[in-house]
Amino acid sequence: MQYIPFNQPSTLGKEFEYIVRTIMDRDLSGDGAFTKKCHAFLEQHLGVPKVLLTTSCTHALEMAALLLNIQPGDEVIVPSFTFVSTINAFVLRGAQPVFSDIRPDTLNMDEAKLEKLISPRTRAIVPVHYAGVGCEMDTIMDISRRYGIPVIEDNAHGLFGKYKNKYLGTFGCLATQSFHETKNFTCGEGGALLINNMEYADRAEIIREKGTNRSLFYRGQVDKYTWMDIGSSYLPSGILAAFLYAQLENYQRIQEKRRQIWQFYYENLCDWAEDHQVKLPTIPEHCEQAYHMFYMLLPSLDLRQALIAHLKSKNISSVFHYLPLHLSQMGRKFGGSQGDCPVTESVSDRLLRLPFYNELTESDQARVIESIRNFNFCL
Numbered sequence: 040m041q042y043i044p045f046n047q048p049s050t051l052g053k054e055f056e057y058i059v060r061t062i063m064d065r066d067l068s069g070d071g072a073f074t075k076k077c078h079a080f081l082e083q084h085l086g087v088p089k090v091l092l093t094t095s096c097t098h099a100l101e102m103a104a105l106l107l108n109i110q111p112g113d114e115v116i117v118p119s120f121t122f123v124s125t126i127n128a129f130v131l132r133g134a135q136p137v138f139s140d141i142r143p144d145t146l147n148m149d150e151a152k153l154e155k156l157i158s159p160r161t162r163a164i165v166p167v168h169y170a171g172v173g174c175e176m177d178t179i180m181d182i183s184r185r186y187g188i189p190v191i192e193d194n195a196h197g198l199f200g201k202y203k204n205k206y207l208g209t210f211g212c213l214a215t216q217s218f219h220e221t222k223n224f225t226c227g228e229g230g231a232l233l234i235n236n237m238e239y240a241d242r243a244e245i246i247r248e249k250g251t252n253r254s255l256f257y258r259g260q261v262d263k264y265t266w267m268d269i270g271s272s273y274l275p276s277g278i279l280a281a282f283l284y285a286q287l288e289n290y291q292r293i294q295e296k297r298r299q300i301w302q303f304y305y306e307n308l309c310d311w312a313e314d315h316q317v318k319l320p321t322i323p324e325h326c327e328q329a330y331h332m333f334y335m336l337l338p339s340l341d342l343r344q345a346l347i348a349h350l351k352s353k354n355i356s357s358v359f360h361y362l363p364l365h366l367s368q369m370g371r372k373f374g375g376s377q378g379d380c381p382v383t384e385s386v387s388d389r390l391l392r393l394p395f396y397n398e399l400t401e402s403d404q405a406r407v408i409e410s411i412r413n414f415n416f417c418l
């Protein structure tokens with residue numbers, strides 16, 4: 040039986056040609072031809088006024104924390120059920136995390152519990168569109184406006200997903216994307232900052248270029264460049280941008296393939312899931328998902344672990360996901376304790392992700408499904 044991995048990055052064909060072109064053109068550093076192509080592509084397709092490629096989503100989040108001037112003691116609201124970078128980027132500036140629980144249906148930040156978490160020190164709300172399914176942005180943006188607190192969308196899973204017909208990543212003043220190997224579109228390690236509020240645009244360029252106005256200098260808008268602000272080096276090499284552009288220009292092909300994989304799992308597991316009290320993903324009517332992953336919620340931790348072991352015995356890799364951040368070693372230092380986010384705690388124990396990648400074949404997928412259906416539910 041051949042091994043079926045959980046994730047496997049794929050190339051679409053032009054990656055090599057574009058990388059060779061970058062090398063031949065001696066265009067290796069940041070903000071060269073392919074970086075500009077990626078910026079323009081994302082700006083045009085999403086309708087975002089300004090996009091900047093970054094070295095990772097983590098770094099795009101760090102830029103957001105710098106742009107918001109997060110100071111020691113400021114509070115930032117994030118879901119407990121997310122990747123560490125969503126909050127670590129703000130904690131680096133001295134922020135105190137405030138962990139929100141998630142909705143039991145979409146596993147997104149529970150907007151009904153959001154207002155209670157706001158204090159006079161709240162400086163940002165950072166929702167995560169889990170599995171590329173939109174958070175309840177109408178409610179979140181309404182709270183943001185009423186309290187004057189900026190929203191930063193961590194859209195690492197959600198590129199090309201929509202909420203009420205509007206692209207994810209276009210709601211908050213800033214949003215971040217990831218092009219890590221595990222995401223729908225990749226260049227190995229990479230990311231982007233989406234700037235929806237142009238008041239942040241000039242300073243974002245400076246922060247990304249080591250605190251200098253080098254971008255203005257390259258555009259001929261100043262005759263020398265100098266130190267303007269704090270900053271770091273957040274721009275990726277032209278080689279990575281070349282690889283990424285080959286993926287982005289094929290985004291419809293990638294998304295259509297992922298849609299088919301997702302549907303195949305859903306259709307072939309629906310009846311089994313219902314019979315065994317397993318919950319499949321909820322996609323609200325008003326959301327178009329980004330087909331980032333396929334997960335199931337098992338009735339208990341024991342059953343989840345047993346199913347992982349069963350699939351492993353069939354040479355199939357399936358994995359759990361985020362551990363609650365409020366219960367992590369760092370989360371506890373910030374006062375997190377058992378029971379703070381009960382939905383997160385329960386979901387984290389019971390969630391299982393199935394193999395999901397662009398080149399997953401229908402026969403391999405059928406083998407995963409058959410193995411699941413053969414799992415003996417009575418332990």
Ligand SMILES: *Cc1c(COP(=O)(O)O)cnc(C)c1O
Pocket residue numbers: 094095096097098121122124125167193195196216217218219228229230
């Ligand atoms: C992958 C991921 C990140 C981090 O992305 P990098 O590009 O690896 O820094 C951040 N947030 C979420 C929700 C992610 O899934």
